[in-house]
Amino acid sequence: MLERDLDLLKSAALEAGEIARHYWRDDPQVWDKGGDDPVSEADFAVDTYLKTALLAARADYGWVSEETEDDPARFEKHRTFVVDPIDGTRAFVAGEKTWAHSLAVVENGKPIVAAIYLPVRDKLYLATKGGGATLNDDPIKATRYAFSRETTLLTPKVTLKPHFWKSSPPDFQRHFRPSLAYRLGLVAEGRFDGMLTLRPSWEWDIAAGALLVTEAGGHATDRRGKPLTFNTPSRQSAGVVAAGTRVHPALIDKLA
Template sequence: MEWMKELETAKEAAVRAGKAIMEIYNAADPIKVEYKGDHSPLTEADKAANQIIVEALRSGFPQYAVLSEEEKDNKSRLENAYCFVVDPLDGTKEFLKRNGQFTVNIALAYEHESVMGVIYVPVTGDLYYAAKGYGAYKKDSEGRAEKLSVSDNVDTASLRVVASNSHECAQMSELIEKYQFKNLVKMGSSLKGCLIAENKADVYYRFNPTMEWDTAAMQCIAEEAGAIFRQMDGSVMTYNREDSLNSKGFYVINRVENLLV
């Protein structure tokens, strides 16, 4: 099956990066924080995880490009059909809050499509992974794996909605007000897309801009579980682009009937 070698390498790297993150997370010393040009936080955990992942990917696949949040962008990637898209620590704000809602994200884009995705949750040890045509799976900390499939719920009154924990916006507030969702959960990082993939939520709307590395792994996992993932204007999200900003926002829904925007 295509992408299996890439998938296994990414899974192993994500788990190792997660262990390095947890060493810093559980340390008695305060977490050191720097701030990047966009005012987003950067910690020693981001750096440690990035080094582990990028070294593993470049060692295993030297012919592939790598786009990582914590690496200087080498635009020569645009000439490469293969590009790993990496967020070594997705949810740094949640990491600093110590609420456990952060992940390690590794994806592979082939000809601008997300064809493999790995999301590791360091606090729980849950590993979500998928590859195009292979399906989506979740392996728990005990090593038990299950195939993921989205729900078939199309009842607006009972929709399970996930929203961002740290990035509120007026459009989402208006949507919540309009539909008065009874089952609304706010959560950090790409865990929101994972909840839809594993039938623990039905819809996720993100109006605020994100970056390629925030969505690439989540998209593959959600789609392989049967979800619909689109930009807010209905167009397909692509990867390994000149501009890595996801400026249009996006949605992840279990069924087309639940497109509420």
């Protein structure tokens, strides 16, 4: 069943990419959801397609998406789709390349199937629980280095504020990408040693990426080191820390 769900997510992600590319760099209509949180007509078009296609194929699954009103019926389902139609909408609207479609199937609060697709960069990440993770069909692995000042972390500048750390922020090489899903994919493929975001994180941004990281041999938890749980009432986690097996515990130990 996992492989059938993986094929379904893969097909849906690729089609979502075709839909989104019709709007990309073509002056799509954009609205502000409040707090400088943009949403475009492409987000809605992709969301409509994904909800229609995925639930037509799996009518007994629940649905969680950034662009769909929450439906408590999801709590009655054995499995639930957790989807971000376009993760990195601000980058999408700006005509940048670093935005992604993030799709996951969650069972008993844990992601079991995942797909993250970056259409413009032609990067397709896939994972199944117990089946490993791939990038464009090639197996990927998270890094296994110890934490040092050479450690590369994907994180926003705000993370460096002293109050987030037990003492002072440790030395590391900071990088950034606008899409949370892509950051998790980059950790899974070993391009970076880890990523962290310390603000509350929406499930649709991180469900697929969390499975990618763990199936690539890394760890993904909330900022306190607790397991990530999905399809929750709040649909949020207390931040995300994802990294290789040696960097992750070092980060958790250093965080306040």
